[in-house]
Amino acid sequence: MRAWMMGQTYRAALSAGEVMAGSGLAEVVESRDPAFAPGDLVYAETGWQRLAVLPANRLQKVAPMAPLTHLLSVYGVAGLTAYLGLKECGRPKVGETVVVSAAAGAVGGLVGQIAKLWGCRTVGLAGGPAKCALLTSELGFDAAVDYKAYAGDMPGLYQALQEATGGGADVYFDNVGGEILDAVLFGMKPFGRVALCGAVSVYDGGVPYGVRGLGGMVSKRIAMRGFIVSDFYDQREAALAELKGWVESGQIKVREDVMEGLENLPAALIGLLAGDNVGKRLVRIA
Amino acid sequence: MRAWMMGQTYRAALSAGEVMAGSGLAEVVESRDPAFAPGDLVYAETGWQRLAVLPANRLQKVAPMAPLTHLLSVYGVAGLTAYLGLKECGRPKVGETVVVSAAAGAVGGLVGQIAKLWGCRTVGLAGGPAKCALLTSELGFDAAVDYKAYAGDMPGLYQALQEATGGGADVYFDNVGGEILDAVLFGMKPFGRVALCGAVSVYDGGVPYGVRGLGGMVSKRIAMRGFIVSDFYDQREAALAELKGWVESGQIKVREDVMEGLENLPAALIGLLAGDNVGKRLVRIA
Numbered sequence: 001m002r003a004w005m006m007g008q009t010y011r012a013a014l015s016a017g018e019v020m021a022g023s024g025l026a027e028v029v030e031s032r033d034p035a036f037a038p039g040d041l042v043y044a045e046t047g048w049q050r051l052a053v054l055p056a057n058r059l060q061k062v063a064p065m066a067p068l069t070h071l072l073s074v075y076g077v078a079g080l081t082a083y084l085g086l087k088e089c090g091r092p093k094v095g096e097t098v099v100v101s102a103a104a105g106a107v108g109g110l111v112g113q114i115a116k117l118w119g120c121r122t123v124g125l126a127g128g129p130a131k132c133a134l135l136t137s138e139l140g141f142d143a144a145v146d147y148k149a150y151a152g153d154m155p156g157l158y159q160a161l162q163e164a165t166g167g168g169a170d171v172y173f174d175n176v177g178g179e180i181l182d183a184v185l186f187g188m189k190p191f192g193r194v195a196l197c198g199a200v201s202v203y204d205g206g207v208p209y210g211v212r213g214l215g216g217m218v219s220k221r222i223a224m225r226g227f228i229v230s231d232f233y234d235q236r237e238a239a240l241a242e243l244k245g246w247v248e249s250g251q252i253k254v255r256e257d258v259m260e261g262l263e264n265l266p267a268a269l270i271g272l273l274a275g276d277n278v279g280k281r282l283v284r285i286a
Numbered sequence: 287m288r289a290w291m292m293g294q295t296y297r298a299a300l301s302a303g304e305v306m307a308g309s310g311l312a313e314v315v316e317s318r319d320p321a322f323a324p325g326d327l328v329y330a331e332t333g334w335q336r337l338a339v340l341p342a343n344r345l346q347k348v349a350p351m352a353p354l355t356h357l358l359s360v361y362g363v364a365g366l367t368a369y370l371g372l373k374e375c376g377r378p379k380v381g382e383t384v385v386v387s388a389a390a391g392a393v394g395g396l397v398g399q400i401a402k403l404w405g406c407r408t409v410g411l412a413g414g415p416a417k418c419a420l421l422t423s424e425l426g427f428d429a430a431v432d433y434k435a436y437a438g439d440m441p442g443l444y445q446a447l448q449e450a451t452g453g454g455a456d457v458y459f460d461n462v463g464g465e466i467l468d469a470v471l472f473g474m475k476p477f478g479r480v481a482l483c484g485a486v487s488v489y490d491g492g493v494p495y496g497v498r499g500l501g502g503m504v505s506k507r508i509a510m511r512g513f514i515v516s517d518f519y520d521q522r523e524a525a526l527a528e529l530k531g532w533v534e535s536g537q538i539k540v541r542e543d544v545m546e547g548l549e550n551l552p553a554a555l556i557g558l559l560a561g562d563n564v565g566k567r568l569v570r571i572a
Contacts, residue, residue: 197504210468217512223511
C-alpha cells in the first residue's frame with residue numbers, strides 16, 4: 001500500500017526487478033556512521049529484503065520494547081494514522097457517531113477504539129460475520145455492519161448503515177473508497193466530516209468505482225479530506241503518549257496479524273488487499 | 287435550483303399544483319405589520335406568482351438602488367456565494383491557480399473576477415466558444431476551457447485543463463459536479479481545495495455520474511467541502527462592502543441575463559439548467 005501511495009504499483013516494481021518498497025524494524029549489523037552501532041534497533045524503509053544498505057539519515061533509531069511489534073502497529077504508522085487522522089480530519093465531538101471501514105484492520109480497529117474513548121458512538125464496517133463479531137465483542141464497537149452481506153446491493157448497505165448508526169454518520173473514517181464510501185456518504189448527517197485515509201478497494205483493480213453521492217455534499221455541507229499521517233507529525237509525541245496510556249491501561253486492545261518468512265511477503269500483501277487480515281499485518285523475516 | 291436544494295424538484299412541485307419556490311425582489315402593496323408600508327422594497331421567498339401573502343418575519347426590507355437587479359446578482363445570493371464560498375472553502379493564496387466551472391454563470395463569473403483581485407491565476411470552464419471568449423475578453427480570466435469540445439472525452443478535458451492551468455488547480459470552485467469535477471480532481475495539485483457549490487449537471491438528470499478520481503485525494507491531500515452561503519452570513523456585511531467597492535470602481539463587471547414575464551419562468555429555469563444564460567438569470571414579472 002505504501003508502495004502504491006508512492007506512485008508505483010507492486011506489480012510494476014516486481015516486474016522491473018526492483019526491490020519492492022516496504023518499511024520495517026531492523027537491526028544494524030554493520031555501520032560506517034558513528035551514530036549507529038551494530039545491535040541498534042532502527043525503523044527504516046528497508047524494502048523487501050533480508051539485508052539493506054541504507055544511508056544513516058534514512059534510519060530512525062528506536063528503543064526496544066515488548067512486544068516489539070507494537071512499534072509497527074499501535075505506536076507506528078497505523079496507530080498515528082488512526083489517532084491523528086481521526087482528530088484532524090474527522091474532528092469528532094462527544095456524542096457524535098463515527099463510522100469506520102476496514103474496521104477489523106490495523107487502522108480501523110484503532111479508530112473505533114479511540115473514537116469510543118473520545119465519547120462517540122462507533123460503527124464498524126468489516127467483511128464477514130467473524131470480523132463483525134470481533135468488532136463488537138472485543139474492540140468495543142457499538143455496532144458492526146458486514147458489507148459482504150450487501151455485495152452489489154448499495155441500497156441494502158445504505159439501509160443497514162442507517163439502522164446501525166441511527167440515522168447516519170457525523171464522521172466517516174474511510175479506508176476503502178468505492179461503493180462503501182458512496183453508501184456512507186449518501187447517509188451522512190449535515191455538517192459531517194469524511195477523513196479519506198485510503199482506498200484499498202481501488203488499489204488492486206481496474207477502473208475505480210464512480211462515487212455518485214457527491215451531489216448531496218452541497219446541501220449537507222459535508223467536508224471530505226485526504227491526508228497522510230506525516231502531515232500531522234508535529235503532534236506525533238503527544239499522540240504516542242496518549243496511545244501508550246490507553247494501551248498500558250488496557251483501554252485499547254491491539255490486534256496484530258504476524259506472518260513468518262520473507263517468502264510469504266507477496267502472499268501477505270495480496271491477502272491484505274483481499275482483506276484477510278485482522279489487525280496490523282506484519283511479516284517477521286528474521 | 288433553490289427548490290432542488292430544499293429537497294423538492296420543480297417537477298414534483300409543479301405536478302402537485304404547489305406554488306413553485308423562488309425568491310425575488312417585490313414591492314409591498316398591503317401590510318398589516320407596522321414595520322412594512324405599501325411601496326417598501328423587500329427581498330423574499332415569494333414563489334412563482336404575481337402576488338404573495340407572506341408573514342412579516344419572512345421579508346427583508348432593502349434600500350432601492352440602481353440598477354435594482356444588482357440586489358439579486360452581485361449583492362444577492364450569487365455575489366455572496368462567490369465571495370464567501372471562495373474565501374472559506376477555496377482559501378486561495380496569492381499566486382495560486384483557481385479553476386471555476388459554469389464560469390459564465392452568475393456565481394462563476396464573479397468567482398473568477400474575485401480570485402483575480404485576490405492575486406490568483408484564473409481558469410474558467412464554460413460551454414461553447416462564445417462564452418469562453420467572454421471569460422477572457424470581458425471578465426479577465428487568464429484562460430478558458432470549452433468543456434463542450436470534450437463531450438465524452440474525459441482524458442481530453444483533463445489534458446486541456448492541465449495545459450490551461452499549467453499543471454493543475456490549487457483551488458476548484460465547482461458549480462457543476464459530474465464529469466467536469468472528475469477531470470479537475472484528477473489534475474489537482476497537492477493540498478488543493480475544492481469548494482462544492484452546486485452540481486447543476488446532476489440536478490436535471492437520472493442516475494448521477496460516478497466520480498472516479500477520489501482515490502487521488504488521499505495521496506494529494508485534497509480537501510473538498512460542500513457549503514451553502516448562509517453558513518457564512520456572519521461575514522455578510524464585510525463581503526458586501528468589498529463587493530460594492532469593486533463594482534463601483536469597475537474592477538468587477540456584473541453580467542445579468544434578464545428575461546421578461548411570469549409565463550417565461552419555466553423556460554428560464556429549464557434554460558438555466560441547460561446553461562443558456564450568461565451571468566445571473568433573472569425574470570422580471572412586474
